Amino acid sequence: MRISRKLVGVGVLALMTGCSTINSLNPFASKPKGDQPAKLVELKGSMAVRTAWKLDIGKAQGYQFSPALTGNSVVVAGGGGDIARVEAASGRVVWRIKAGSDLTAGVGTDGNLIVVGGEDGMLLAFDMDGKAMWKTQLSSELLSPPVVSQGVVVARSLDNRIVGVDAQTGAKKWTVQKVAPPLTLRNAPGMIVSGSDVIVAQPGGKLSSLILATGAPRWDVEVGVARGATELERVTDIGGAPVLFENDVCAVSYQGRVGCFDVTTGAARWTRDLSSEVGVAVDQRFVFAADDKGALHAFTRDTGSSSWKNDKLSFRRLSTPLSYGRAVAVGDLEGIVHFLSREDGSFLARAATDGSPIVGTPLVAGSNLIFQTQNGTVTAIAVE
Numbered sequence: 001m002r003i004s005r006k007l008v009g010v011g012v013l014a015l016m017t018g019c020s021t022i023n024s025l026n027p028f029a030s031k032p033k034g035d036q037p038a039k040l041v042e043l044k045g046s047m048a049v050r051t052a053w054k055l056d057i058g059k060a061q062g063y064q065f066s067p068a069l070t071g072n073s074v075v076v077a078g079g080g081g082d083i084a085r086v087e088a089a090s091g092r093v094v095w096r097i098k099a100g101s102d103l104t105a106g107v108g109t110d111g112n113l114i115v116v117g118g119e120d121g122m123l124l125a126f127d128m129d130g131k132a133m134w135k136t137q138l139s140s141e142l143l144s145p146p147v148v149s150q151g152v153v154v155a156r157s158l159d160n161r162i163v164g165v166d167a168q169t170g171a172k173k174w175t176v177q178k179v180a181p182p183l184t185l186r187n188a189p190g191m192i193v194s195g196s197d198v199i200v201a202q203p204g205g206k207l208s209s210l211i212l213a214t215g216a217p218r219w220d221v222e223v224g225v226a227r228g229a230t231e232l233e234r235v236t237d238i239g240g241a242p243v244l245f246e247n248d249v250c251a252v253s254y255q256g257r258v259g260c261f262d263v264t265t266g267a268a269r270w271t272r273d274l275s276s277e278v279g280v281a282v283d284q285r286f287v288f289a290a291d292d293k294g295a296l297h298a299f300t301r302d303t304g305s306s307s308w309k310n311d312k313l314s315f316r317r318l319s320t321p322l323s324y325g326r327a328v329a330v331g332d333l334e335g336i337v338h339f340l341s342r343e344d345g346s347f348l349a350r351a352a353t354d355g356s357p358i359v360g361t362p363l364v365a366g367s368n369l370i371f372q373t374q375n376g377t378v379t380a381i382a383v384e
Contacts, residue, residue, distance in 0.1 A: 037333060038294065038314045045349035047327060047339055052368050052380040053091025054353075058082045059376045061102065064188040066145055066360035067370045067378060068107040068114075070128070074365055077106040077116050078376045085114075085130065088365035091380060097130040104141055105188065110148035113167050115155075117142030123155050123163075125170060134170030138163055144201075145241075149193040152212050154200070156191065162200055162208075164215050174215035178202055187277060190241025190361070194249065194263050201238035205253040209266060219266035224256020240279020240320045240361055248301070250287050252276045258289045260301065270304030279320040279361055281328060286342060288328050290318035296330055298345060310345035313338060319358040324369055324383060331358025335373050337381060353379040 057065075058078025067076045073094060077083045081103055084096040101124075105117030113133065114126045121138040123146065138157045146155040152173065153165040160180040164173040180203040189201030197218055200208045205224025210217060224236030236256040243250050244263060252258040252274055259271030260282075274291055281288040286307060287299045294314040298307040319331035327339045327348055335353035340346065356375035363370050368380040 035315050037316045038312060040336070040350070043347055043350050045339070045347065047348040048384040049337075049339060049349045049351050050382050050384065051351065052089075052382040054380070055084065055086060055091060055093070055378045057084055057372070057376050057378055060359075060372075060374045063104045063143065064359050065103075065106055065372055067363055067372055068109045068145070069363050069365050069370075070109045070111040072366075074363075074370055074378075075107045075109055075114055076372060076378050077103055079103055083107070083114065083116065083126065083130065085128070086378070088368060088370070088380070095130040097126070099124055099126075100132070105143055105145050108146040108148050108153070110167075113148050113153070115146045115148055115153050117144075117146065117155070121157055123153070123165065123170070125153065125167070136165055136170040136172065143188045144190050145188070147191045147193055147198060149198070150196070150212055154191060154198045154210075154212070156189075156200060160203060162210065162215065164212070173213075176210060176215045176217075178208065180204065187237065187239070189238040190279065192242050192244050192249070194244050199242050199244070199249055199263070201240075201242055201251065203237050205236035205238060205256045207238065207242060207249065207251055207261065207266070209263075221261055221266040221268065223251045223259060223261075223271070224253030227255070239276040243280055243282045245282040245284075245301070248282070250280050250282050250301075252278075252280050252289045254292065258287065258297075258299065259304065260287065269302075272299060272304050272306075278318065278359070281321040281323045283323040283342070286323065286328075288321040288323060288342075290321055290330055294318055296321060296328070296340065296345065298328070298342065308345040310340060310347075312347075317357060317359075319371075320361045322362045322364065322369055324364055327383065329362070329369055329381075331362065331371050331373075333357045335375075335377075337369070337371055337379075339383075351379075351381050353377055 058080035061079030081099040085094040101118045108115040125133040140157040140159040162176040248260040250260040257271040258274040295311040317333035321330040339349040354377040356373045
């Protein structure tokens with residue numbers, strides 16, 4: 001039975017019995033009554049934040065979309081096929097186009113090319129003026145944003161094929177087939193470029209470093225280690241995209257661990273047990289991770305020791321956090337962005353978007369923090 005678009009989403013499990021046949025399970029469908037989202041108390045914030053601009057790019061239609069930064073512009077996409085390039089500071093729309101099909105993943109860009117995932121595994125490319133350049137059919141649906149670097153587009157499809165495509169022509173250069181466990185989260189584990197390599201988040205809680213030009217393996221490492229007696233208990237997938245900071249690549253996994261690894265060798269610098277469906281934020285001092293129960297954690301980047309934990313947002317389905325200045329920001333299931341002190345986790349401020357969940361990876365664009373919701377509102381929040 002092929003899965004319906006309407007069933008796609010964070011927290012949905014996919015039992016993979018073939019490259020195009022998927023049975024869908026949702027372990028979060030019936031939660032205990034005690035697992036209700038924490039109610040927000042009145043906040044007397046000590047930091048001023050304001051909405052700088054908003055843009056409606058169209059609903060995500062059950063998929064995950066994350067904005068991408070290139071120079072002074074932000075490129076955004078929605079599930080209905082809209083793509084827009086926007087001035088990061090003002091929100092002025094430079095151009096807006098229709099991709100020609102519904103979209104399932106995006107956005108990837110290197111400042112010369114924009115790539116997104118279209119229906120049924122179609123990889124679509126546009127130039128920086130929004131002109132269609134090429135399209136390439138891949139083996140199955142794309143859920144993760146592709147990446148572009150050094151003349152190569154890298155995309156990972158749902159059947160766990162990683163493909164390198166020529167950025168000029170769309171011709172396939174190489175393909176790597178990775179084995180996936182029988183039960184995986186149907187989420188959007190991401191990729192990041194490090195020098196001449198691309199680091200790809202894998203089902204089963206693994207990170208794989210591949211040479212961009214050829215797809216040859218550099219190293220593999222397990223972020224999550226499968227535990228438990230049943231297949232459901234043993235699910236461990238990377239949450240969100242890995243983050244590169246200096247010589248470290250840091251990541252977190254569902255029912256697994258959070259940790260930082262040497263970007264050259266994959267050797268673990270440190271790991272700690274944690275379960276998360278979303279990615280981490282990293283800065284000079286800390287690694288921030290939101291666990292699947294709604295607690296936000298701060299770990300020291302060099303040793304992984306726990307600095308603080310804030311559990312006052314329990315079961316609010318937190319997004320990938322974002323470190324900026326003296327704050328760490330995180331979105332929730334009601335589209336609210338919470339600003340916490342990066343030093344001790346205390347609340348500093350709060351800002352609203354459109355009331356729908358924030359599940360994509362936010363980004364910093366100058367003095368604005370950019371969040372995208374499931375209903376398709378792209379919001380720039382200025383920290384003053």
